[in-house]
Amino acid sequence: MRLAAEGLSGERGGERIFSGISFELESGRALAVTGPNGAGKTTLLRIIAGLLPAAEGRVTLSGDEERWPGVAGACHYLGHLNAMKAALTVEENLAFWRAFLGATGLFPQEALEAVGLGGIGHLPFAYLSAGQRRRTAIARLLVSHRPVWLLDEPTAGLDQASASRFSALMREHLAAGGIIVAATHLPLGFETVEELRMGKRQ
Numbered sequence: 001m002r003l004a005a006e007g008l009s010g011e012r013g014g015e016r017i018f019s020g021i022s023f024e025l026e027s028g029r030a031l032a033v034t035g036p037n038g039a040g041k042t043t044l045l046r047i048i049a050g051l052l053p054a055a056e057g058r059v060t061l062s063g064d065e066e067r068w069p070g071v072a073g074a075c076h077y078l079g080h081l082n083a084m085k086a087a088l089t090v091e092e093n094l095a096f097w098r099a100f101l102g103a104t105g106l107f108p109q110e111a112l113e114a115v116g117l118g119g120i121g122h123l124p125f126a127y128l129s130a131g132q133r134r135r136t137a138i139a140r141l142l143v144s145h146r147p148v149w150l151l152d153e154p155t156a157g158l159d160q161a162s163a164s165r166f167s168a169l170m171r172e173h174l175a176a177g178g179i180i181v182a183a184t185h186l187p188l189g190f191e192t193v194e195e196l197r198m199g200k201r202q
């Protein structure tokens, strides 16, 4: 499987944020997108996820078109917001996502154990600390299989042990043939094969 971006330009509020971004990632490879605040890292991830249109260029996913006919449907997008309902329990939130995205991954309790939150599935999401919320959002990546993980500052708010655990989960995803594009200010904790450095804006 190969994720490719060709000549991507991104705009926000009618203003060109970046242009001429190209890359190719084979199964098992990760791309760390780095650069200063406002460089367009989130914008790029959202374009890849199909959440924003590209001003120019295109993103394609090839190699298993029968199973993954489009890029958007093949992606998990972990944004700054955690995409959980405050009033539902942690486990109910994950059960919702598993039903919504497809029961092709771990059960909610298994996913919670994988992020070290096995004991708190019964708590309302609203009760969780910032780091626990982030770890629950990471558990969402595990309840339904998607080959491409798009991660925006995935380790923000995580303590060192949680960041190491997540790093191991990312390595497992790559070892299983997955692809990762991560916007990050911090090292991801494994040898990223490529870095895409986005420019300074102002």
Ligand SMILES: Nc1ncnc2c1ncn2[C@@H]1O[C@H](COP(=O)(O)OP(=O)(O)OP(=O)(O)O)[C@@H](O)[C@H]1O
Pocket: 012, 013, 017, 035, 036, 037, 038, 039, 040, 041, 042, 043, 044, 183, 201
């Ligand atoms: N909805 C919007 N309308 C207009 N401009 C926007 C909008 N969203 C973002 N921008 C602008 O687009 C630029 C790129 O933002 P983006 O969030 O992609 O940067 P980033 O590299 O992810 O930054 P950070 O490291 O701070 O997360 C910024 O100047 C931002 O102010």
